[in-house]
Amino acid sequence: MHASESSSKTSASDQPAPSSLSWRATLALAMGSSLLLAAAFPPLNFYPLAWIAPIPWLLLIRTPVLPKRSYWIVYLSGLLFWLTVLYGVGNAHWATRAFGWPVLCGYLACYIPLFVALSRTIVHRMHVPLAVAAPIVWTALEYIRAYFVTGFSLAMLGHTQVDLLPMVQIAEMVGAYGVSFAMMMFASLLTMSIPTVNQHPLTKHVPKWLCQTALVLGAVILGAGYYTYGLIELKAQSKLDWGYRADIHDENARSVRIGLVQGSIDTVFGDPTQSSRTYEQYAALTDHLVKKHPDLDLVVWPETTMGDHMVFEIGADYAPPANLPFTADEHKQRILARATGFNNFLHDLAVNRWKAPLLLGTSVLRYGDQRMDHFNTAIHVGHEGTIINRYNKVHPVMFGEYVPFGEYVPFVYDWLPIGGGLTPGEGPVVVDVDGVSIVPCICFENTVPQLVAGQVRQLHAEGHDVDALVTLTNDGWFWGSSILDLHLTCARFRAIENRRPMLVAANTGISAVINPSGHLSQYTPVRKTTYLAAEIFPTNRPLTHYTRYGDWFAGSCLILMVVGAIGGWIVRARGRPSPRSGAPA
Structure with a gap:
């Protein structure tokens, strides 16, 4: 009996305790992402910040246990972001300042806690890597935002990179959603490279330093790949712009002013x-x-x-x-x-x-x-x-x-x-x-x-x-x-x-x-x-892939998000331990 108790205690002590955050740390992380991302948009337009701005939100997703009322804190961070970015919406009339602007921002802020909650479900219960789950969920929510209540697609994550033209040429294939997806994957890979007590089951037998190096290298390769594709596409477009190339422009046709x-x-x-x-x-x-x-x-x-x-x-x-x-x-x-x-x-x-x-x-x-x-x-x-x-x-x-x-x-x-x-x-x-x-x-x-x-x-x-x-x-x-x-x-x-x-x-x-x-x-x-x-x-320009097939990419992300979320809820319904009982959510 004593030996059994000793064995049980030893087994329990071998399991690393899931990391947790205080509400103050949660607030700091949530607000950190909000402020960094707001700075990436006009008027400041520090667009490189957008590649790392999601990391604090991603750390909240990665953390196995969040304190009570965390999602309210995350919602407030989203509200701060939208109130800052859309401040000019209320300039024309007192009613739009007092009613339209805050209601619109209050609605848009809901997508941030949804992003955290759905990503946590897929990451912790379905054991999907953060660098896969977070980009899919973020893109799916941007897609929903573009359609719900007739749609509002201003200030998407990918929009921050419009002045870095090579990074946004992929939009002819998958729309602005593809740029947002790549940026969220980049930030997720960097987040996964940050040391933590808990490792993903797929990498628990791999040395941490090797995982961290591979993740950072993966983020660099991802960014370089997008940039290279954009440079190639820009070079091709420079021959096509305004229809000067013979195969798409009738040399006898008259231009208009x-x-x-x-x-x-x-x-x-x-x-x-x-x-x-x-x-x-x-x-x-x-x-x-x-x-x-x-x-x-x-x-x-x-x-x-x-x-x-x-x-x-x-x-x-x-x-x-x-x-x-x-x-x-x-x-x-x-x-x-x-x-x-x-x-x-x-x-x-x-x-x-x-x-x-x-x-x-x-x-x-x-x-x-x-x-x-x-x-x-x-x-x-x-x-x-x-x-x-x-x-x-x-x-x-x-x-x-x-x-x-x-x-x-x-x-x-x-x-x-x-x-x-x-x-x-x-x-x-x-x-x-x-x-x-x-x-x-x-x-x-x-x-x-x-x-x-x-x-x-x-x-x-x-x-x-x-x-x-x-x-x-x-x-x-x-x-x-x-x-x-x-x-x-x-x-x-x-x-x-x-x-x-x-x-x-x-x-x-x-x-x-x-x-x-x-x-x-x-x-x-x-x-x-x-x-x-x-x-x-x-x-005689042909239709682009995006024009011809529309939001197939973002729609696919929505399907994957729904499947992942349902799978996570099924796992929970079958009685797997919840994060508050000591296991990752």
Whole structure:
């Protein structure tokens, strides 16, 4: 009996006690990752920090036992990160500062404790190496974030590397998700190289120094491999950019010149003069633009810069509102008169004043059955001064143009300066500029990777070869903050993912001409009145792997994460020891 007890004690003493952290250490690690990652984004833009910023969060995943309330601490670290990075979201109105900004950040912060919890389940219960589990979970959660509640893909981990172009060329294959995956794997390999009491079962018989050396070497090889691939791809793209190579460019085809106008009017709600001031500033800038570049084939204004000049139309289901102070026929005639006046106004601009086709950001008011639909629209005005076609924005901005579940709690719209919300459009359109096909998107639509790729893919299937992308955006909401840099980063990734030039016309900036490798050929200062002129060729570029197949990579990570999480919960349900009873979770 005594011998048995002695043997039992010896056996127990041979098992290393699982390491644990105090709540103070947990707080320090969680906040450390948050601050490092925030510093990697604009305005500081210390992008090398992003490769190591996740390490403190990864240490929390690796630790077998966490103190109580750890996930609340991790949530607060995520909240700190998002409040810092998205500070400019609330600049336009007190309601967005008091409601939209904190609610949006509070929602996004949920993904950090989810990342830690799901990774811990897969690592400790399924014994999957950290360098495999963490990148898969992180990428899967970024994928969910891109779709849930219409999606929010600003400030992905991979976005930090946009100025290091060789590191982001893989996006043409797997989107920005592939860059995030590589960065998280790099940080995970470094985390695994940090000495700990507990070793992974697969390496417990291997000397620790050898494991650490191999892990660091693996991280270096991973980074070098991505960089080398990017250099090779950039060299290939330098021969393709703008369609100069003979196999994708018809030497007899004519290039087109496109002017991008950037005014600088910060959004101020309640200012009755803002609409007229915006239009007048853009009209004066366009006078200067066409005088300097009289051969323009298209002039592009940002979204909603036409002031009170907008499209009015009567829907097929038109029925006048009740309690009108005049007859239904008079109401209809007033709408038609405003529509005629706007059409005459456009004719004067395109034919007499600027003598060039226009792509203008304005609104469409469609009167239906006792209601009015409001579209955020880009209208293409041709040489004759008539509207050839138009694109109605299909992806409204959360809290800027709609409130999630607002149809169930409509009184929320009374607190915000966005009216009753925006009516979404139905699909992409092609703007034909003398044989060059351009696809417009509006505002934050270019932050949604699957939307832009899906539009290019859809139009290609319909027989349209897309030569370039163009974004019309009013970023005056953000008052020159770093949100403008984050928005431009998304535009650069869309150019890489689809290997198409991206033009950006932005109120208050940053307007830009981006080539298909993500390089900024031209760009403007923030909050400056100016303009750009870009030359675009018709091309026959094939669809990229990402454009053709979409989010297959991130979707695969989501499937693997779900399988791993379910497996971990099954293991727990079968009665394996929990981490609080002394074994790794």
